[in-house]
Amino acid sequence: xxxxxxxxxxxxxxxxxxxxxxxxxxxxxxxxxxxxxxxxxxxxxxxxxxxxxxxxxxxxxxxxxxxxxxxxxxxxxxxxxxxxxxxxxxxxxxxxxxxxxxxxxxxxxxxxxxxxxxxxxxxxxxxxxxxxxxxxxxxxxxxxxxxxxxxxxxxxxxxxxxxxxxxxxxxxxxxxxxxxxxxxxxxxxxxxxxxxxxxxxxxxxxxxxxxxxx
Amino acid sequence: xxxxxxxxxxxxxxxxxxxxxxxxxxxxxxxxxxxxxxxxxxxxxxxxxxxxxxxxxxxxxxxxxxxxxxxxxxxxxxxxxxxxxxxxxxxxxxxxxxxxxxxxxxxxxxxxxxxxxxxxxxxxxxxxxxxxxxxxxxxxxxxxxxxxxxxxxxxxxxxxxxxxxxxxxxxxxxxxxxxxxxxxxxxxxxxxxxxxxxxxxxxxxxxxxxxxxxxxxxxxxxxxx
Numbered sequence: 319x320x321x322x323x324x325x326x327x328x329x330x331x332x333x334x335x336x337x338x339x340x341x342x343x344x345x346x347x348x349x350x351x352x353x354x355x356x357x358x359x360x361x362x363x364x365x366x367x368x369x370x371x372x373x374x375x376x377x378x379x380x381x382x383x384x385x386x387x388x389x390x391x392x393x394x395x396x397x398x399x400x401x402x403x404x405x406x407x408x409x410x411x412x413x414x415x416x417x418x419x420x421x422x423x424x425x426x427x428x429x430x431x432x433x434x435x436x437x438x439x440x441x442x443x444x445x446x447x448x449x450x451x452x453x454x455x456x457x458x459x460x461x462x463x464x465x466x467x468x469x470x471x472x473x474x475x476x477x478x479x480x481x482x483x484x485x486x487x488x489x490x491x492x493x494x495x496x497x498x499x500x501x502x503x504x505x506x507x508x509x510x511x512x513x514x515x516x517x518x519x520x521x522x523x524x525x526x527x528x529x530x531x532x
Numbered sequence: 533x534x535x536x537x538x539x540x541x542x543x544x545x546x547x548x549x550x551x552x553x554x555x556x557x558x559x560x561x562x563x564x565x566x567x568x569x570x571x572x573x574x575x576x577x578x579x580x581x582x583x584x585x586x587x588x589x590x591x592x593x594x595x596x597x598x599x600x601x602x603x604x605x606x607x608x609x610x611x612x613x614x615x616x617x618x619x620x621x622x623x624x625x626x627x628x629x630x631x632x633x634x635x636x637x638x639x640x641x642x643x644x645x646x647x648x649x650x651x652x653x654x655x656x657x658x659x660x661x662x663x664x665x666x667x668x669x670x671x672x673x674x675x676x677x678x679x680x681x682x683x684x685x686x687x688x689x690x691x692x693x694x695x696x697x698x699x700x701x702x703x704x705x706x707x708x709x710x711x712x713x714x715x716x717x718x719x720x721x722x723x724x725x726x727x728x729x730x731x732x733x734x735x736x737x738x739x740x741x742x743x744x745x746x747x748x749x750x751x752x753x754x755x756x757x
Binding site: 379431434435438439441442445446447451454455457458459461462463465466469470472473474476477 | 680683684687688690691692693697700701704705707708711712715731732735738739742743746750753754756
């Protein structure tokens, strides 16, 4: 646990150093582009966390282990946090680059809808008094919300699109310089470790809470 | 009793209660009528502007009616102290889900059909030409709304602040259904053929299928205690 925490700190520190100092300045966007080293890993980690929510929710409904429920709860919190970070950094980047904090572009919209879905999930968790019932309800909502992510994605893409297409994961390979890709991947590892650490920490806290009540 | 018989029994019970009391139906119809007035006030008399936003306005009305109507799906049992009756019903609980879904769907479609007529009258829209297509979109969109709405209403009827939580949970999940329904209604009212909106119809069918399967598989856990 402690090791994981230090690894996360190390990963993010190396990632920031790589992103801020080592990676070259992007030619057209300038220094602003460096916010990508937070923006992009944050959304990857968020979606990974929502994947964990889905798997843990299914596992809970199947076997009814309290551990799975805590994992889903902790992962939903971490995922929402990272997705919020992604939306906030996106807005900060959008102002100098697109000239606006916010626009109803497809990917911004779909990401914010997913964000709101999981905020609803966390709200429901707080609104149920009986912990067992809360766990069952949350598992159902978690499954529906996770299954809904692709539907949200496609519907919003068809609705409109303006965002630049993903630069790294697309057919024909990445078009970015290697140093930028490497810095991005280091940051991803750092963020993923941080996310895992958050989840582990919250998981322990939730267990301590449950034990204190019991 | 077989699975189908149990589902039918639940649906029949709900529809019979609604038919005799007309509690929800009357209030929902009146509410939708008021919505049409409010839309007219906010949008003003400008014909061109109205034409552009009509499909969105129509679905906004359906969604608001659905939030009120579907949120009440399980309140009949709560108000009349019959919740235990549902819990004690033998066999797989997914039959109760489908029964509840069928009665909610029937109620919503009735309201929507009447609102559509009023809508055509008040806003002077020629819907006859596009009616078969619009009816299809209405059915698919409402099935999406009702399938998740029934599932969530069963949960929110048991929690604090249920009137608030139900829309907060339902609305973001329904974004794909709403986008698909509004966009296809818009195209159909403009006189385009069904083929022009086939991708949206595909999305609606996929959403309905996913929601139905998720509802049937998870409803046991919702109605456990």
